[in-house]
Amino acid sequence: MARSEFAKKTLLGIVPADSPFYAFHPVTRLAFLFVLSVTPMFIDRPEINLAIIAMTFGLFWWGRVRMSDLKKYRLLLVTVALFMFIVAYLAPGDKAQLTPVRLVGLTLYWEPMRWAFVSYVRLMAMLFGAILYFSTNRERDVLVGLRTLRLPFQVSYVAGLSLRSAGMFMEDFATIREAEQARALDLDALSLREKVKLYTMYTVPLFAVALRRADEISAALYARGYTLSGRPGTGGKRTDYLRDKSVLRVRDWVVSFGLLGTFVVIAIVSRTTGVFSIQASPLIGFVEQLLGIG
């Protein structure tokens, strides 16, 4: 089966052509994003955040997102992990207050390492929540969701225009690079210094093209009768055709309230009890035992 039959390209990634998520109103899908990516902020226990990651992967599978499309995030996961753990290793803080641990010939300090691990797992949980959202929502769904939440038309329109401009910028960049490669530019043969110089030089044509595009878009907005206020020519309320086309059904209300309710409960429990704290984590306790700490 051709790729286009089950996947559609968006400015932000690739979404499946058909997904159970599409049965939900875009605002319900925004609730998924909110809950999946904000809830981990209230949870320190890594095993719970790992469970959220596992659940998110379950949703990827259920939402018919191609797992192979997620491979492109591997580098990001590794880079973030390296950055966080290197910082925890090189700048642990006041060493006198910390617990040293000898591991493979290195002296590490347990508390900053523990915090790096907890934060990394939390960050990954939040990140996968966002990736799930952009892997199951097209640009239009994002805008319809925001407009349903009564975000002013101008704001959502500018957001959409910015997304589109980012896409156009990337297209222009690709065109300039292809034109250079067509004239025998071999990027692999360039040193790092030459590459930096080349990328600096790209800014000139890209800036010129961006200015021209801005001019064209301004003329196009004028030609189609757009005014800065966003109000229609009749002076009344602007019809939002796409927003009005999507209807919130009972299942949307149920799922949205269920998700938000869960979030509120977790936030309250997190703030009033220690259930989600590191101290309550059996996983951290197990590692501490293993390392002979505490």
Place this chain on the structure above:
Amino acid sequence: MNAIELSGVTWRYEHAKEPALVDVDLAIPEGEFVLVIGPNEAGKTTLVSAIKGLIPNSITGVLKGDVLVFGERVESIKPPVLAKQIGFVFADPESQFTALTVEEEIVFGLENVGWPRETIGKRVEWAARITGVEDLLDKPPYDISGGQKQRVAIASVIAMQPRILILDEPTAMIDPLGKDLVVRICAELKNDHDMTIVVVEHNIEAFAPLADKVVMVNEGRVERVAPPREIFRDLDYLLARDVHPPQVSQVFGRLRERGLYRGELPLSDEEGFASWRTLPEGAAR
């Protein structure tokens, strides 16, 4: 009634030494199909930009003279009202896309002029059907072919059912099949929807048979305004200005020079076939 009237229009772009339009007088009656031709840099796009009000409202420079749309000065008409009266399709369809899906692109102008939801739905359906973009509605406009982009651009403008439709080189960036589709759309709009249509085009061949009137622009001046048959009669005048009349007209023009043909120069292939039959025996050799 004249849909468009220009009198003594001179326009100089900011920082330009020479004016792009010089003392232009032009009247286009309502319901006419007008083809604007001329060499590169002649001022064709500037002329239609002035009619649409992009000059001087969106482009800076010095304007003299009057541009009237249905008797009203174009500068004084508010953008949403003007958008209802004049639709403008840019040469580069990409440059006019501001939305993230084709449907939103078509809807955008309709929301700006203030149509209710039901009307918008019907207009989207109508415009998508005429331009054949029904299957593209949920696609992003940057992810479709050049010909499809141009049809989406036209759909987003005709959905507003403007009284005047301006197309600035609508076939400049598309393949031959896409060009045919654009010409077919224009023919349908002319025949069935009583719009005043102004097309700026180098591809004269395709649009000449549709035109009621041809406007020849050269060096910022409107040099000739006449029915196509009259304009294309003077082949030497056009070719001297790098304007290429329909090939069928050129062929019969050569035959006329050699005394082998005496009739009117044909504008379309169909007229060419008919004229061919009137040629004396052996003229083809």
